[in-house]
Amino acid sequence: xxxxxxxxxxxxxxxxxxxxxxxxxxxxxxxxxxxxxxxxxxxxxxxxxxxxxxxxxxxxxxxxxxxxxxxxxxxxxxxxxxxxxxxxxxxxxxxxxxxxxxxxxxxxxxxxxxxxxxxxxxxxxxxxxxxxxxxxxxxxxxxxxxxxxxxxxxxxxxxxxxxxxxxxxxxxxxxxxxxxxxxxxxxxxxxxxxxxxxxxxxxxxxxxxxxxxxxxxxxxxxxxxxxxxxxxxxxxxxxxxxxxxxxxxxxxxxxxxxxxxxxxxxxxxxxxxxxxxxxxxxxxxxxxxxxxxxxxxxxxxxxxxxxxxxxxxxxxxxxxxxxxxxxxx
Amino acid sequence: xxxxxxxxxxxxxxxxxxxxxxxxxxxxxxxxxxxxxxxxxxxxxxxxxxxxxxxxxxxxxxxxxxxxxxxxxxxxxxxxxxxxxxxxxxxxxxxxxxxxxxxxxxxxxxxxxxxxxxxxxxxxxxxxxxxxxxxxxxxxxxxxxxxxxxxxxxxxxxxxxxxxxxxxxxxxxxxxxxxxxxxxxxxxxxxxxxxxxxxxxxxxxxxxxxxxxxxxxxxxxxxxxxxxxxxxxxxxxxxxxxxxxxxxxxxxxxxxxxxxxxxxxxxxxxxxxxxxxxxxxxxxxxxxxxxxxxxxxxxxxxxxxxxxxxxxxxxxxxxxxxxxxxxxxx
Ligand SMILES: Nc1ncnc2c1ncn2[C@@H]1O[C@H](COP(=O)(O)OP(=O)(O)OP(=O)(O)O)[C@@H](O)[C@H]1O
Ligand SMILES: Nc1ncnc2c1ncn2[C@@H]1O[C@H](COP(=O)(O)OP(=O)(O)OP(=O)(O)O)[C@@H](O)[C@H]1O
Ligand code: SF4
Ligand code: SF4
Ligand SMILES: [Mg+2]
Ligand SMILES: [Mg+2]
Numbered sequence: 001x002x003x004x005x006x007x008x009x010x011x012x013x014x015x016x017x018x019x020x021x022x023x024x025x026x027x028x029x030x031x032x033x034x035x036x037x038x039x040x041x042x043x044x045x046x047x048x049x050x051x052x053x054x055x056x057x058x059x060x061x062x063x064x065x066x067x068x069x070x071x072x073x074x075x076x077x078x079x080x081x082x083x084x085x086x087x088x089x090x091x092x093x094x095x096x097x098x099x100x101x102x103x104x105x106x107x108x109x110x111x112x113x114x115x116x117x118x119x120x121x122x123x124x125x126x127x128x129x130x131x132x133x134x135x136x137x138x139x140x141x142x143x144x145x146x147x148x149x150x151x152x153x154x155x156x157x158x159x160x161x162x163x164x165x166x167x168x169x170x171x172x173x174x175x176x177x178x179x180x181x182x183x184x185x186x187x188x189x190x191x192x193x194x195x196x197x198x199x200x201x202x203x204x205x206x207x208x209x210x211x212x213x214x215x216x217x218x219x220x221x222x223x224x225x226x227x228x229x230x231x232x233x234x235x236x237x238x239x240x241x242x243x244x245x246x247x248x249x250x251x252x253x254x255x256x257x258x259x260x261x262x263x264x265x266x267x268x269x270x271x272x273x274x275x276x277x278x279x280x281x282x283x284x285x286x287x288x289x290x291x292x293x294x295x296x297x298x299x300x301x302x303x304x305x306x307x308x309x310x311x312x313x314x315x316x317x318x319x320x321x322x323x324x325x326x327x328x329x
Numbered sequence: 330x331x332x333x334x335x336x337x338x339x340x341x342x343x344x345x346x347x348x349x350x351x352x353x354x355x356x357x358x359x360x361x362x363x364x365x366x367x368x369x370x371x372x373x374x375x376x377x378x379x380x381x382x383x384x385x386x387x388x389x390x391x392x393x394x395x396x397x398x399x400x401x402x403x404x405x406x407x408x409x410x411x412x413x414x415x416x417x418x419x420x421x422x423x424x425x426x427x428x429x430x431x432x433x434x435x436x437x438x439x440x441x442x443x444x445x446x447x448x449x450x451x452x453x454x455x456x457x458x459x460x461x462x463x464x465x466x467x468x469x470x471x472x473x474x475x476x477x478x479x480x481x482x483x484x485x486x487x488x489x490x491x492x493x494x495x496x497x498x499x500x501x502x503x504x505x506x507x508x509x510x511x512x513x514x515x516x517x518x519x520x521x522x523x524x525x526x527x528x529x530x531x532x533x534x535x536x537x538x539x540x541x542x543x544x545x546x547x548x549x550x551x552x553x554x555x556x557x558x559x560x561x562x563x564x565x566x567x568x569x570x571x572x573x574x575x576x577x578x579x580x581x582x583x584x585x586x587x588x589x590x591x592x593x594x595x596x597x598x599x600x601x602x603x604x605x606x607x608x609x610x611x612x613x614x615x616x617x618x619x620x621x622x623x624x625x626x627x628x629x630x631x632x633x634x635x636x637x638x639x640x641x642x643x644x645x646x647x648x649x650x651x652x653x654x655x656x657x658x659x
Contacts, residue, residue, distance in 0.1 A: 021484060034481060058493025058524045059477070107492040107519065110433035153612045155352075163350065166432045166515065167377025167548075189492065192518045193432070195377045195548045197592040198610070200603035207602065222493075222521045223549070225594040229603065252596070266522040268551035270593050272575050276555050279526050287477035 007081075008184055008216045009069060009102075010045035014078035016064050020289065036289050038064040040240035041078070043315070046184070049210065051217040053231030053248065055224065055263065059288070060237045062220045063107055066186050069218070070104045071095065082184075100130045103177035107188040107220075109169040113161040119147070119172060120157050126180045146175040151201050167194045174202065178209070186218045191226060203230055224267050228252050233321075236260050239286045239296040242315060246322030256324045258301050295327070303328045336408065337364035338510055338542045339388070344402035346383050346392055355613050357383040359566040360402070362640075365510075365559075368536055370543040372553040372574070374589070375563030378610065381546045382432055384563075385512045388544070389429050390419050406510070425455045428508035430516045432546075434495035438487045444471075445483035448502045455506045470501040473531055475524050493519040500528065507539055514546045529556050550593055554578060559646075562586045565611040565621040568640060572647035582649035584626045620652065628653055 016039040039061040046052045054062050067073045069080055071087065080087040082098060090098060106112040113122060123146055124139040126132075133139040144154050150171040161169055170193040177185055185206075191199045203226065209215050221227050227234060231248040236259065244257040255261045262280045269277075281300040292298070294309040301308065307327050315325040346358040358380040365371040373381050386392050388404050390411060404411040406427065414422070423429075431437040439447060448470060449463035458466060464483065471479035474497035487495050496519045503511060511532075517525040529552070535541045545557055553560060553574065560577045562570040562585065570583040581587045588606035608625030611617065617624050623633040630652060638650040 018489070020481065056521065058475075058497075058520050059491040063491060108433055108435050108495075111435040148609070151610055153610060155612050155614050158352070159350070163348070165378040165382060171377075189519065193377070193515065193548070195375065195589065196550060196594075197589055197606040198377050199548070200592040200594070200605035203594070204602050204605065222519070222525075223594075224522065225596040228596060229594040229600075263522055264596075266526045267596060268522070268526075268549070268555045269596070270550035270554050270578070270590070272554045272578050274554070277522065277526050277551075279523060279530075281523060284472075285475050285477045285524075287481075289478050289481055 006047045007045050008048045008050075008083060009218070010043075010081045011065075011069060012043050012079040012081075013041050014039055014043070014065065014068060014080065015041050015076045016061070016068055016073065017076045034289050037240045037291060038288060039068065039075075040288075042237070042240075042242045044235050044242065044245065046216055046218060048183075048216055049214045050233065051210070051219055051231045053227040053234040054218060054220045054237065055222065055227055055234065056237030057239070057259075057285070058222075061240045061288075062237060063188050065237075066104060066188050066218070066220060070102055070186060071098075072104075100126075100180045101182055102184045102186065103180065103182040105170075105173050105177045105185065105187045105190040109161075109166075109173040109193070112173060113169060115161055118158050118160060119143070122161070122172065123147075123176055123179050126176060130180050132180060142179070146179055149178070149205060150175045151198050167198065170194060171198070171202070181213070182215070184216045184218065186220075188220045189222065190219070192221060192223060199226070206230065224252070224263065236263070239288050239291065241296060241325065243297075243325045244323065245315070246320070250320060250322060256318065256322065256329055257326050258303050259297055295325075337405075338367050338369075338407060339544070340364040340403075340405040341384070341388075342403040342405065344384065344387060344399070344404060346380070346387050346397060346399055348396045349398065350396055350614075353614050356566055356616075357613070358387065361563075361566075361568050363559075363561050363568060363571060365542050365544060367542050368540050369559065370536065370545055370557045372557030372560040373544060373546045373563065374548065374550065374553060374560060375569075376565065376585075376610065377548075378613065379563040380566045381563055382514055385429065385514050385544065385546060388512060389423060389427065390414070391429075424451050424508070425506050426508055427510045427512065428503035428506065429512040430496075430499050430503045430514060432514040432518075434492070434499050434519075435487070437499055438495060440486065440488060443484045443486055444490070444498055447487075448498065448505055451502060451505050466505070467501075470505055471498075473504075474498075474501045475527050491519075493521070493524065496520065497524075497528070504531075504535065507535070508541065509539070510542050510544075511535075512544045512546075515548065516545075517547070517549065517552060525552070532556070550578075550590070562589070565613065565616060567621065567650060569622070569651070570649045571640065572644075572649075576644070576647045580644075580647075582643050582647065582654065583622075583651050584628055584653075585622050586649075588625075620650075 018036040020034045123143045234248045234251050235242050236244040238259045244260045265280050266277045283300045286296050298309050313325045313327045315323045344361045348355045445467050448467045452458045452463040468479045561568050564585045570586045619635050620633040623629040632652050638652045640648045640650045
């Protein structure tokens with residue numbers, strides 16, 4: 001049971017299917033409605049004080065996963081366990097508490113910040129809701145401190161979101177998530193809008209907070225060097241499935257799944273003298289709409305064999321805390 | 330290099346953009362000058378909030394007025410000043426000849442229109458395609474930007490697309506009318522590296538095929554290293570360094586550029602803490618005197634507090650704005 005106590009969040013068989021309305025042409029042709037399998041039966045867990053990095057192809061289901069574990073949307077199937085309790089069965093009161101414990105930083109801060117409210121309001125409102133600060137002076141002081149921590153000058157406190165640059169808005173969103181002393185922060189591309197110096201500052205801040213308060217992170221990002229830097233463990237997704245997980249260093253030094261390998265080969269290094277990134281996957285991008293049976297990488301994979309199109313490879317332990325879903329390792 | 334000097338497609342000459350806010354004026358872009366040649370990719374990098382997107386919006390004439398204004402400077406597009414054009418002339422230019430990919434997709438996409446309607450709108454007004462023709466072309470464009478099963482996603486709304494898919498819808502929209510000049514503001518930040526590589530290949534092919542020129546704004550220095558020809562570095566409303574990509578990476582001359590390059594996390598290394606540039610970001614409402622970088626610069630001298638350093642040529646085509654290069658004057 002010690003392991004269960006150390007696990008902050010775990011999901012089992014988590015699934016989200018969307019039904020597409022379909023275009024009029026296919027409706028006229030009498031085709032049946034189609035199912036988009038955004039997240040298709042994934043398992044993972046995050047231990048207290050740990051950072052799990054989540055990477056994968058654009059559209060593979062990362063943000064959907066983030067929205068499922070914060071219950072912004074309800075899963076089609078599967079279990080979500082937060083601190084040993086069934087999140088999907090939470091009462092309204094317990095859910096309100098959970099909304100403080102688990103904070104989500106959205107991918108596009110443009111749509112998540114209310115344009116009619118000042119930064120002071122945006123950052124102090126969550127503190128009010130959760131009873132963390134009472135007097136105006138107390139709130140103002142906390143907001144000023146938050147602004148400084150995320151590298152925004154205090155002179156910004158009375159401005160509106162549209163008066164900020166993209167990266168400044170993202171830092172406001174990060175400050176808002178940190179404003180209620182959360183336990184788990186889910187960052188959906190929290191640093192990709194930032195220049196590398198401010199990004200370094202924010203990544204250091206995340207690490208300091210983790211050390212100080214034992215924060216736990218689920219960190220979604222496309223920048224693999226950022227993921228490697230911040231994560232203890234990494235999960236790689238491809239079209240609704242987790243295809244590989246393992247400790248960050250091992251996974252990056254010796255990727256096992258063909259998709260993970262392809263990802264690492266495509267990273268452009270910040271040095272014009274280094275070779276240009278390579279595209280090692282062939283063919284069309286794989287579709288999550290009524291995907292064929294078998295492995296989702298079929299048709300693009302350099303290691304594909306006959307079995308791949310027939311049997312879906314399960315995620316299996318390969319030792320050293322690593323798991324991979326591939327028939328031909 | 331020995332050919333006749335080609336006239337740049339786009340030339341910024343002392344562009345200045347100011348916002349008049351309740352609490353005072355904010356100069357977001359201050360005397361910015363650079364030129365982009367035909368078929369060239371110009372990378373604009375720099376601190377978050379330094380004025381990159383405002384520069385791009387000024388070129389497109391999309392600075393909201395009020396509170397924004399352009400007190401001085403010229404934006405020469407194919408030789409004529411965009412800032413003098415009428416709204417009708419601008420409408421004819423936008424989309425067809427200059428297109429832009431915006432940094433935040435949701436600020437530019439309409440939530441109540443389907444993906445197909447948004448992209449085909451430009452195709453129908455600019456290229457006069459019929460509804461069915463436009464629809465066909467949209468499928469083609471979506472598949473070019475790597476959207477799986479495009480024909481099944483045409484009638485989706487943008488909120489049903491992932492972040493990176495929205496970004497690609499915007500890119501498809503911008504590329505739809507084969508613009509001669511593309512401004513791409515962080516066009517690949519929401520994309521994984523394999524789709525990013527696909528998109529960069531697509532853009533490169535358009536540069537080669539159509540002689541398109543590109544203003545590429547990005548924080549991803551890896552992308553700059555491989556996709557750009559020349560690079561401009563911005564800090565607090567100024568261009569502080571300008572040069573050939575190889576020069577900027579191998580031989581950076583401005584202390585801010587050096588700090589930026591040192592902040593990049595490495596794919597192989599695993600340092601516990603990264604090394605950001607010391608000090609806090611510049612207060613744009615009350616910027617420091619002289620060189621705006623001086624409160625954070627390890628090399629700051631007396632003169633840096635007094636005088637704004639001008640961009641000076643250090644080597645052919647390589648310019649930096651830093652008093653360290655005022656040889657013999659200090
Ligand atoms: N409300 C919805 N209705 C229909 N489809 C949806 C909806 N939300 C998401 N999807 C689809 O689910 C899939 C996964 O989307 P998701 O946003 O989770 O991807 P992602 O991994 O976050 O991608 P990105 O890296 O581009 O942000 C996509 O194909 C997307 O179009
Ligand atoms: N509409 C506006 N009203 C007031 N101030 C604005 C407005 N738009 C931008 N600014 C200010 O102008 C400055 C430059 O913003 P800009 O969006 O150009 O930054 P950027 O370099 O693109 O940054 P990022 O990398 O974060 O996108 C910022 O200080 C910003 O707060
Ligand atoms: S199961 Fe087959 S197709 Fe899938 S990744 Fe492995 S080798 Fe490639
Ligand atoms: S001008 Fe002075 S303060 Fe500014 S970057 Fe150069 S040395 Fe540093
Ligand atoms: Mg996403
Ligand atoms: Mg910007």
